[in-house]
Amino acid sequence: MNAISVIDKKRLNEELSYDEIKFMFEGFLNGDIPEYQMSSLLMAIVLNGMSDKEIVALTDIFVKSGDILDLSSIEGIKVDKHSTGGIGDKTTLIVAPIVAALGVKVCKMSGRGLGYTGGTIDKLESIPGFNVSLEEEEIMRQVNEIGIALTSQTRNLAPLDKKVYALRDVTATVESIPLIASSIMCKKIASGADKILIDIKVGSGALIKTREDAEHLSELMVKIGDSYKREVRTLITDMNTPLGKAIGNSLEVIEAVSILKGHGIDSYLYEVCVELATHMVSMGLNKSLEEARNMVVECLESGKAYAKFEEFVKRQGGNVSSLRVSGNSKVIRSVKSGIIKNIDALKIGMLSAELGSSAQKQGDVINYAVGVVLHKTVGDIVHHGDALCTIYLGDSTDYFNPLDAFEIE
Ligand code: URA
Numbered sequence: 001m002n003a004i005s006v007i008d009k010k011r012l013n014e015e016l017s018y019d020e021i022k023f024m025f026e027g028f029l030n031g032d033i034p035e036y037q038m039s040s041l042l043m044a045i046v047l048n049g050m051s052d053k054e055i056v057a058l059t060d061i062f063v064k065s066g067d068i069l070d071l072s073s074i075e076g077i078k079v080d081k082h083s084t085g086g087i088g089d090k091t092t093l094i095v096a097p098i099v100a101a102l103g104v105k106v107c108k109m110s111g112r113g114l115g116y117t118g119g120t121i122d123k124l125e126s127i128p129g130f131n132v133s134l135e136e137e138e139i140m141r142q143v144n145e146i147g148i149a150l151t152s153q154t155r156n157l158a159p160l161d162k163k164v165y166a167l168r169d170v171t172a173t174v175e176s177i178p179l180i181a182s183s184i185m186c187k188k189i190a191s192g193a194d195k196i197l198i199d200i201k202v203g204s205g206a207l208i209k210t211r212e213d214a215e216h217l218s219e220l221m222v223k224i225g226d227s228y229k230r231e232v233r234t235l236i237t238d239m240n241t242p243l244g245k246a247i248g249n250s251l252e253v254i255e256a257v258s259i260l261k262g263h264g265i266d267s268y269l270y271e272v273c274v275e276l277a278t279h280m281v282s283m284g285l286n287k288s289l290e291e292a293r294n295m296v297v298e299c300l301e302s303g304k305a306y307a308k309f310e311e312f313v314k315r316q317g318g319n320v321s322s323l324r325v326s327g328n329s330k331v332i333r334s335v336k337s338g339i340i341k342n343i344d345a346l347k348i349g350m351l352s353a354e355l356g357s358s359a360q361k362q363g364d365v366i367n368y369a370v371g372v373v374l375h376k377t378v379g380d381i382v383h384h385g386d387a388l389c390t391i392y393l394g395d396s397t398d399y400f401n402p403l404d405a406f407e408i409e
Contacts, residue, residue, distance in 0.1 A: 062186030065160030069192035080193035087349035100148035104284030126249035126368035130318030203240035205345025244269035248371015347405035
């Protein structure tokens, strides 16, 4: 087999065989295929797409490139949840304890944030004392005993995807729905859960910008799940405005606690969390959506969800009562009156990242105490001088003013 002929085949929009895909991608992992040839193939894929058969093949090659977690020592059905990423997305912190309190086992290994989106692990690490690096044996024991563990990855899952993603990032080849589907699903399959719920974020602050692309991604993810006999459900949720009021690690944990304590029930964040938890409970306990939703709401209202959150945070060494936010804050006020039409998620996310809430490049030190809290939401009436948001700064007083993130008419 020869790399040029495989690239040429894809350029001519012909279907590649499993062996041809394996030859190119495995070759890239072991150094036989150079970056320039892999980049060329990736661009041909971006432009011409992939058939379902090719997507399933690529996912399988990604999965087999690394470890595959065996969760069989955890009793019961394990349901995993994944979000394609967005600004202020703290849903895992809320949804995981709800479903664990209802008896669905959650063994979730999450990642750190990079760029303007935060990662669950960074948010958890903002809780003083919280240990994200448990040994695998301890994770399994904890999930069997209290139903939930949220940790960083213990194994080398899908290293080929990691290498390919790094190349996509610098060759303008991230934005391909087939490549995104394979890249996300290979890690979910390798993580070992029986059932998987994917929250596909769509909007200005998300990787996926249009509803049409989100629906296409959803369809592909379900097909990949089918090929592994794993039930995959997807929800498509809005990411044009930040999710919730808080953006930044400690601030987001504080907001998550408030939702778990039953506050904010008329907010979009509450609704998204209830919806996600409903699907996880429905999948994990074989309940109808109506039954599952009633259970989820009761769990929040009765305080059982918050009690489970406290229990697992304590078990992993954390102390929620000592969360810290920066004392150096600045209130941003409206310079006109009107109705808020939009709050640009991307601009708010970039501000928070610039303040230091997430790593701009691998290895950057994070400031857990910085971020933004929104005081208004879309549809609110504002008057000249009203507080729009508070910025929690680090040591520096330097920041860009986010006024133009608020579209007021
Ligand atoms: N997240 C991933 O893990 N992979 C993609 O391709 C895009 C988002």
